[in-house]
Amino acid sequence: MTAQDQKLLTDCSDCPIRHRAVCSRCEPNELDLLESMKYYRSFEAGQTVVWSGDRMDFVGSVVSGVATLTQTMEDGRTQMVGLLLPSDFIGRPGRDSSPYDVVAVTDVVMCCFRRAPFETLITETPHVAQRLLQMTLDDLDAAREWMLVLGRKTAREKIASLLLIIARRDSALQGGTGLGPVSFDLPLTREAMADYLGLTLETVSRQISALRKAGVISLEGKRHVTIPDIAALMEEAADDADGGFLV
Amino acid sequence: MTAQDQKLLTDCSDCPIRHRAVCSRCEPNELDLLESMKYYRSFEAGQTVVWSGDRMDFVGSVVSGVATLTQTMEDGRTQMVGLLLPSDFIGRPGRDSSPYDVVAVTDVVMCCFRRAPFETLITETPHVAQRLLQMTLDDLDAAREWMLVLGRKTAREKIASLLLIIARRDSALQGGTGLGPVSFDLPLTREAMADYLGLTLETVSRQISALRKAGVISLEGKRHVTIPDIAALMEEAADDADGGFLV
DNA sequence: GCCACCGGTTGATCTGCATCAAGGACTGTC
């Protein structure tokens, strides 16, 4: 870890997710309080952050990296139910265990708070509670959007929809223009994409190849994707034009 | 409307959803404020409450009846993304239009607040905001549970899962024991069930017949369902035993 | 009393994706 990284990890005012996370609405004095409570945790790619059903005595935000929320049935079928990107929040006030597995898919740094103090905090600092409500409503909208994908879209449309989501989140974070070619690394394996989309990994692989052959996307290696024409990809995703370029 | 009904519709202290809705945490003085702001709206079965994209200048709770939240793609494919039962909340503070169609599937009575005053209210009465956060987190969990159903369950498991959800919500409202045979009316048509489950109405019909022939459920007419053995239905739904008999 | 319509059931056939199977590219290890 460089000295620069270390600074980012100690001073809230330099935090890369300062303007998007639960703390984004805080007044300076509230931020001081959070600053004194917070601690950082790091997870390596592949490491499980919390197991479904296990006790969870902290809540927190993803600072960097990507994690997933998954549910698994007794016979092993698994469905991803959330993709946690930087600034996303994990944990629920008022509940002491996670109903989902939380897994780091890349190296992840989280900004954490112990659950009990955080719970008293949200009853007392309205700006945190308000921001948490807003973020939860956004998550709910995203989940409902995803229900349409899972329930009604074809395999090809599902892949296009996932690529769009990642492209949008990515460019929102990088501050891209939203115009011209977009390029990013897929943070997920084919299998993880399959779990997100309710498909098999073979189908994911075939549909990515199909989109490549159709010229809708191009690949360098297996993970780096370039989208020459976002509108064409939206067409493939059967996305309504609304939603635009926002997350 | 009988005099009794009229009373239920004017006095919060007798309201059937008093202990579950957004107002359930309110202190008496907060409740007085809400009482003075609220107004009732009725919708007939089949009537659209709000169209997707339309301006929505109120928020509110379902007092009685059942409504649905649906998304429709340009080519007509539709996916239900929420089932609104009594005490459920509609509308989002900070947004002036609905991203979903809201449709009454039975006659519905709603307890409404104009959006602007409600928004100022939630910044000032923490108990409403806290309850709204809790309800939104519950909705998010329900949506994620549903993602597993949509993404990974078979048609038969989907039907069993839906029947379980309705049975649970129903018995929670009626205060049933959770043991012994359970019996209820389906509020949804076969087509609406198909839209909820990401199936066609023919498949819904076939799977209901199959569950009936297998003795897992019995039907009187097309809508009244009796479940002789809840555990057997849970088996069919491939539900983990957790979740138990709560909503 | 006739007809139209709506919600539902059931049958025949088709098809998109799952499943089963083989092998390639790359990485790290000894």
Added chain:
DNA sequence: GACAGTCCTTGATGCAGATCAACCGGTGGC
């Protein structure tokens, strides 16, 4: 330099659920 392991691709085949189609029963209009 051989190897094992991980991630991915591609091909062959099977099947669950979609699609197309016919028909049933109840209900409301006139």
